[in-house]
Amino acid sequence: MATLFTLQTEWTAQELKARLDREESFFILDVRNREEVQAWRIEGRRPIPTHNVPYFEILEQGGADDVVESVKAYAQRELAQVLPKDRPILVVCAKGGTSALVAEGLRALGYQAVNLVGGTLAWGNFYEVKTVVEDAALSIYQISRPARGCLSYVIASGGEAAIVDPLRHTEHYLRLAKEKNLNIRLILDTHAHADHISGGAGLSKQLGVPYFMHPYDGIHPLDLLPPRVSYQPLWDGQRFGVGTATIETIHIPGHTLGNVVYLVNGRFLLSGDSIFIESIARPDLGGRGEAWAPIHYHSLRKLLSLPDETVILPGHFSSLGEANAEGIFAKSLGELKRQNEGLQMAQRTEEEEFVRYILSSLPLFPPQYVDIKRVNAGLLIPDEEKASELELGKNICALAQAYK
Amino acid sequence: MNYDKILDVRGLSCPMPIVKARQEVNTLQPGQVLKVLSTDRGSVKDFQGWAQAAKNVELLAQETEQLDGREVYVHYVKRVS
Numbered sequence: 001m002a003t004l005f006t007l008q009t010e011w012t013a014q015e016l017k018a019r020l021d022r023e024e025s026f027f028i029l030d031v032r033n034r035e036e037v038q039a040w041r042i043e044g045r046r047p048i049p050t051h052n053v054p055y056f057e058i059l060e061q062g063g064a065d066d067v068v069e070s071v072k073a074y075a076q077r078e079l080a081q082v083l084p085k086d087r088p089i090l091v092v093c094a095k096g097g098t099s100a101l102v103a104e105g106l107r108a109l110g111y112q113a114v115n116l117v118g119g120t121l122a123w124g125n126f127y128e129v130k131t132v133v134e135d136a137a138l139s140i141y142q143i144s145r146p147a148r149g150c151l152s153y154v155i156a157s158g159g160e161a162a163i164v165d166p167l168r169h170t171e172h173y174l175r176l177a178k179e180k181n182l183n184i185r186l187i188l189d190t191h192a193h194a195d196h197i198s199g200g201a202g203l204s205k206q207l208g209v210p211y212f213m214h215p216y217d218g219i220h221p222l223d224l225l226p227p228r229v230s231y232q233p234l235w236d237g238q239r240f241g242v243g244t245a246t247i248e249t250i251h252i253p254g255h256t257l258g259n260v261v262y263l264v265n266g267r268f269l270l271s272g273d274s275i276f277i278e279s280i281a282r283p284d285l286g287g288r289g290e291a292w293a294p295i296h297y298h299s300l301r302k303l304l305s306l307p308d309e310t311v312i313l314p315g316h317f318s319s320l321g322e323a324n325a326e327g328i329f330a331k332s333l334g335e336l337k338r339q340n341e342g343l344q345m346a347q348r349t350e351e352e353e354f355v356r357y358i359l360s361s362l363p364l365f366p367p368q369y370v371d372i373k374r375v376n377a378g379l380l381i382p383d384e385e386k387a388s389e390l391e392l393g394k395n396i397c398a399l400a401q402a403y404k
Numbered sequence: 405m406n407y408d409k410i411l412d413v414r415g416l417s418c419p420m421p422i423v424k425a426r427q428e429v430n431t432l433q434p435g436q437v438l439k440v441l442s443t444d445r446g447s448v449k450d451f452q453g454w455a456q457a458a459k460n461v462e463l464l465a466q467e468t469e470q471l472d473g474r475e476v477y478v479h480y481v482k483r484v485s
Contacts, residue, residue: 033453035449054453055422056419056450056454057453057457060426060454060458065423065426067419067423093418095417095446097419098418
């Protein structure tokens with residue numbers, strides 16, 4: 001007898017993101033090893049019920065030589081009380097090979113099990129483009145890497161474009177520019193990033209357009225070595241024209257010494273690593289938290305003096321729940337003043353109290369951040385596997401409260 | 405490091421290095437050692453986890469070698485019972 005529908009056996013990273021945005025109900029069975037899951041797991045707008053059992057334990061305890069048979073034996077014995085039958089179970093591993101076999105075994109037992117195609121590697125490398133505004137005078141596109149919480153931007157006007165904080169997989173920007181018929185004129189970084197590898201220098205070279213960064217960030221803060229990437233120095237107050245749009249640079253040292261934000265048409269603030277939706281940036285990733293925290297305080301106060309209507313477009317998020325209903329990460333400065341604890345501390349307290357607050361709110365310092373900065377300064381050149389490994393997991397650029 | 409048998413799973417990705425190593429270990433006598441060659445970087449942590457989960461296996465050593473221009477992860481696994 002012909003069936004009316006085909007049972008779905010896999011989700012792509014894109015399908016997973018759409019389901020997370022719609023807050024669909026599903027369960028995750030993560031078969032990576034425990035350390036990997038502890039370091040980084042798939043998160044939605046709200047927590048997703050997840051069970052972790054490493055695949056080698058399934059194999060060992062299932063006992064069969066055949067993987068699918070081991071899964072069946074193990075699941076019948078150990079997972080009957082754990083796995084739901086009334087909703088999809090997304091099976092996840094590092095690259096999607098093992099999880100496909102586990103999902104197959106579970107389907108044989110009647111579970112609605114689907115495989116995440118390409119595993120957490122594909123999820124980590126998934127990008128999405130959202131339109132913040134789009135008209136003839138000004139378009140702003142927010143390009144996110146949802147699994148890592150990284151946000152970047154394309155600012156377009158009159159067929160010209162600037163890219164701000166491009167991430168490593170630069171094909172996404174080139175594709176967008178082609179689709180929208182945009183001529184990319186310049187690349188801007190808000191700072192030397194520690195959590196991800198910048199696509200700035202590479203894009204600049206490929207397209208033959210200038211790459212701007214504040215010179216204070218050209219030097220690696222721990223190695224104290226000059227960079228081996230070429231960039232144009234950027235200064236406070238510098239303006240760029242893109243079509244009829246104007247981008248104004250504001251130097252706000254604190255997260256890094258050369259940290260800047262870009263104010264577009266006086267209204268949209270590409271805030272990089274300063275003001276986030278839920279939190280504010282940490283001042284210690286250059287290894288000088290105590291010295292930089294007071295500078296950070298005065299920089300945040302400077303941004304607080306912008307009009308409340310200013311739309312904040314941050315460089316990171318900590319949870320998908322920070323997005324609006326359309327999946328865009330943006331909020332007015334006025335709203336953030338009412339809900340963002342770190343920003344409120346900068347607004348309400350004196351320097352000394354703010355410094356105490358911020359230094360007591362620092363999450364762990366991911367050790368790979370030192371090497372990522374080396375890569376961004378051109379001091380270290382990773383292969384694809386190493387680059388992927390350095391970037392594994394979610395960014396930790398905000399204060400600890402963002403990761404509750 | 406001495407070994408009794410070699411298993412070459414270069415080019416195979418997860419879960420095959422562990423699947424094949426399990427099968428091979430079961431052909432050894434207790435006390436014998438299997439040397440596994442893998443190009444899967446993830447196999448380093450996975451062999452550690454597997455050795456803990458498996459009752460009859462001990463992971464004696466792990467090392468990285470350059471072989472034919474590729475990084476190869478070598479695992480020495482002993483059947484203990």
